[in-house]
Amino acid sequence: MPGTGTRLAGPVRALMDDRDIQIRNHVYRRFVELGRAPTFAELEAELGDEVRPALCRLHDAHALVLEPDRTEIRMANPFSAVPTPYRVEAEGRSWYGNCAWDAFGIPAALHVDGHVSSACPDCGEPIEIDIRDERPFPDEHVFHVVVPAAHWWDDIVFT
């Protein structure tokens, strides 16, 4: 997903083809298996030379987000390739969500229960939430979005 708007300046998003989607699905599978983003070197070794242009098309299509200055994955939403304030544990493994929405999305994507660890941005108090049967425990916390939906992709890392 082109969050920064600085990496590829094409006026029109390149369309993904079926092979691009297969590569995208491979990236997601590896992200789940590894508990981190697969590196470009790993993907190239697994899939060959077609990986670089495919990742660029997927980035342009908002199917994943590359780092602004290199062909390494920054986000495969809801998973984050870099540590964030949203740590998620599920089935004995852990990942980072890009934001609170994504953190809740990791158990949803995995179709399992999970646990989200974070901290209140205002006071720093830890926030620990279990997600069981698609419900949060406890449920007294609130989620705030600053950026209107029309502008989420203007800078997806900030959003």
Add this chain to the structure above:
Amino acid sequence: MHLFRSEEHVGRWLEQQGYTAGATINAEKLCDLAHAWWSDRLAPDWRPHARDQNQAILERLGLTGQFWQLP
């Protein structure tokens, strides 16, 4: 897109950061939103959501109005 202990903490944080308030929803609704938005993300037959599909998810959860209008 952050989680807070309460709306009071949201208000204080917005003031500290100098941000204009956006939208606040409770954790239950966030859970519903996350499941509706992300549950197909690892499906072998995944296809990207069309804009209208995503807008329909928001509307189904009562997330309507200009703030929630996708581009």
